[in-house]
Amino acid sequence: MLELKHISFDVEDGGQDREIIRDVSLTIPDGRLVVVTGPNGGGKSTLARLIMGIEKPTSGTIALNGEDITNLSITERARRGIGFAFQQPVRFKGLTVLDLLRLAAGRELNPAEACEYLAAVGLCARDYINREVNASLSGGELKRVEIATVLARGTALSVFDEPEAGIDLWSFQNLIEVFEGMRKNISDSAIMIISHQERILNIADEIVVLADGQVEKQGPKDEILPGLIGTAAAVAACRKAI
Amino acid sequence: MKELDSIQKRLLEEIADLHAIPEGAYNIRSNSESAGRRSTANIEITPKTDVAGLDIRIKAGTRRESVHIPVVMTQSGLKEQVYNDFYIGEGADVVIIAGCGIDNCGMADSEHDGIHRFYVGKNARVKYIEKHYGSGDGAGKRILNPGTEVYQEEGSTVEMEMAQIKGVDDTERTTTAELAAGAKLVVRERLMTHGNQRAISTYVVNLNGAGSSADVVSRSVARDNSYQRFDAKIIGNAPCNGHTECDSIIMDNGRILAVPGLEANDVDAALLHEAAIGKIAGEQLTKLMTLGLTEQEAEEQIISGFLK
Numbered sequence: 001m002l003e004l005k006h007i008s009f010d011v012e013d014g015g016q017d018r019e020i021i022r023d024v025s026l027t028i029p030d031g032r033l034v035v036v037t038g039p040n041g042g043g044k045s046t047l048a049r050l051i052m053g054i055e056k057p058t059s060g061t062i063a064l065n066g067e068d069i070t071n072l073s074i075t076e077r078a079r080r081g082i083g084f085a086f087q088q089p090v091r092f093k094g095l096t097v098l099d100l101l102r103l104a105a106g107r108e109l110n111p112a113e114a115c116e117y118l119a120a121v122g123l124c125a126r127d128y129i130n131r132e133v134n135a136s137l138s139g140g141e142l143k144r145v146e147i148a149t150v151l152a153r154g155t156a157l158s159v160f161d162e163p164e165a166g167i168d169l170w171s172f173q174n175l176i177e178v179f180e181g182m183r184k185n186i187s188d189s190a191i192m193i194i195s196h197q198e199r200i201l202n203i204a205d206e207i208v209v210l211a212d213g214q215v216e217k218q219g220p221k222d223e224i225l226p227g228l229i230g231t232a233a234a235v236a237a238c239r240k241a242i
Numbered sequence: 243m244k245e246l247d248s249i250q251k252r253l254l255e256e257i258a259d260l261h262a263i264p265e266g267a268y269n270i271r272s273n274s275e276s277a278g279r280r281s282t283a284n285i286e287i288t289p290k291t292d293v294a295g296l297d298i299r300i301k302a303g304t305r306r307e308s309v310h311i312p313v314v315m316t317q318s319g320l321k322e323q324v325y326n327d328f329y330i331g332e333g334a335d336v337v338i339i340a341g342c343g344i345d346n347c348g349m350a351d352s353e354h355d356g357i358h359r360f361y362v363g364k365n366a367r368v369k370y371i372e373k374h375y376g377s378g379d380g381a382g383k384r385i386l387n388p389g390t391e392v393y394q395e396e397g398s399t400v401e402m403e404m405a406q407i408k409g410v411d412d413t414e415r416t417t418t419a420e421l422a423a424g425a426k427l428v429v430r431e432r433l434m435t436h437g438n439q440r441a442i443s444t445y446v447v448n449l450n451g452a453g454s455s456a457d458v459v460s461r462s463v464a465r466d467n468s469y470q471r472f473d474a475k476i477i478g479n480a481p482c483n484g485h486t487e488c489d490s491i492i493m494d495n496g497r498i499l500a501v502p503g504l505e506a507n508d509v510d511a512a513l514l515h516e517a518a519i520g521k522i523a524g525e526q527l528t529k530l531m532t533l534g535l536t537e538q539e540a541e542e543q544i545i546s547g548f549l550k
């Protein structure tokens with residue numbers, strides 16, 4: 001379970017303080033899939049980076065399973081079970097897909113195991129396992145490898161930042177199945193997905209709408225989703241997924 | 243074969259993965275003496291009489307055979323210049339494993355200057371693997387100055403893998419090649435310098451024959467206060483294809499100078515150079531840290547992947 005209490009995050013922008021996240025309190029209980037949506041620039045990625053420890057909040061506390069992790073490093077949070085798929089994954093010259101999956105799993109992986117994670121994100125393992133995670137991968141391929149690294153970690157809290165971006169429709173269907181599968185097996189873990197996709201919002205237990213750094217709405221899917229359909233916060237796959 | 247001590251054995255493992263006497267032809271040079279040598283029916287190794295070194299003659303048509311010629315030095319203050327000439331017969335297909343390991347725990351500098359000349363016959367294929375390694379905590383330097391000359395006849399292929407990852411204080415490596423029609427040269431260089439080390443790597447490749455090609459790629463990491471210079475020149479004297487690439491990671495107070503050089507003396511010479519120097523990207527470290535690695539572990543993974 002993840003608990004954010006009164007999280008604020010300020011940055012200096014042209015000599016002026018700017019509040020990117022304003023007093024956000026949020027709980028993601030175990031066994032739940034929470035989807036965070038809201039307009040671009042609303043602070044969703046920043047919130048995810050605060051959870052992972054890439055940024056430190058100006059004020060407020062973050063607790064994972066009851067432990068205050070506000071001052072823990074990225075590495076320490078990762079080792080306590082937070083996983084994060086970046087919105088814009090980074091490339092590596094020389095590291096292969098298999099290298100990354102092994103590092104993610106924290107152990108040697110046999111090709112069959114590695115293939116399972118790649119198949120889940122719609123990549124044919126034989127073609128990809130020894131590929132370098134470099135500029136030769138397309139944006140969509142890179143994005144899927146990124147998601148596979150989080151699957152390989154099997155973490156207590158998995159955060160996915162706009163996982164659908166750059167992924168084609170066929171794989172998008174696949175991806176939904178991956179999240180549904182995770183959703184079924186998350187009894188002692190939680191999932192947070194940042195997304196505008198109606199199909200992803202649809203598999204959420206809870207939806208959080210973040211706008212202008214603040215929680216605008218929050219509640220069970222059935223309560224929140226109807227009000228979002230047709231807005232930028234919930235777009236149909238055919239319009240945005242590609 | 244002469245008994246080698248444990249340091250000599252360790253050096254042999256580092257530079258040639260050798261745990262026992264190699265298969266095929268070999269000569270092991272240890273502290274300026276031959277510690278063992280074997281010729282085979284197709285590969286004849288004879289010591290030179292005028293200077294230190296070997297003549298290695300590989301018969302035409304020799305297939306899938308290997309030659310190991312590792313050098314180890316453990317005596318502080320030793321300085322040697324060694325000339326090895328390889329005559330590779332037409333159509334031969336062989337692997338040559340060289341390499342030099344120096345352990346210096348004394349005050350005096352140890353230096354090995356190996357001059358290798360390859361005369362590669364028509365349509366022959368050579369794979370050349372060379373690893374350089376230094377160890378020992380003496381104040382004396384470990385110095386390696388390899389000179390490599392490659393003469394390729396029509397249709398021959400030479401593939402060179404050269405690596406110097408650790409412990410060599412000072413190196414000046416010069417590689418020159420002359421390629422006839424249809425000949426192909428592929429070079430993969432891996433270099434890491436640390437401490438106050440200095441490494442200079444110079445290539446001059448002449449593409450003289452129609453359809454010849456060269457691909458020279460160097461990846462390097464300069465850490466601490468080390469200095470590197472990569473100077474690669476490809477000269478196209480005929481319709482040909484040449485590519486050089488230098489890709490470096492700079493760390494700490496390292497310094498790197500990349501000097502690309504292309505010269506076309508034929509309108510159909512297609513030559514390309516790429517060079518990039520940069521530090522490890524912060525996002526790369528962050529990503530690996532989100533997988534549970536410490537910053538230092540992340541750095542090691544990025545470097546070892548880069549130099550793989």
Ligand SMILES: Nc1ncnc2c1ncn2[C@@H]1O[C@H](COP(=O)(O)OP(=O)(O)O)[C@@H](O)[C@H]1O
Pocket residue numbers: 011012013020038039040041042043044045046047
């Ligand atoms: N470290 C930072 N410094 C300055 N501005 C930032 C920083 N991090 C985020 N921002 C700004 O905060 C706003 C929210 O960004 P982001 O969290 O990426 O939104 P979203 O993911 O919802 O699109 C943007 O206007 C962005 O430019």
Ligand SMILES: [Mg+2]
Pocket residue numbers: 044045046087161
């Ligand atoms: Mg974002």
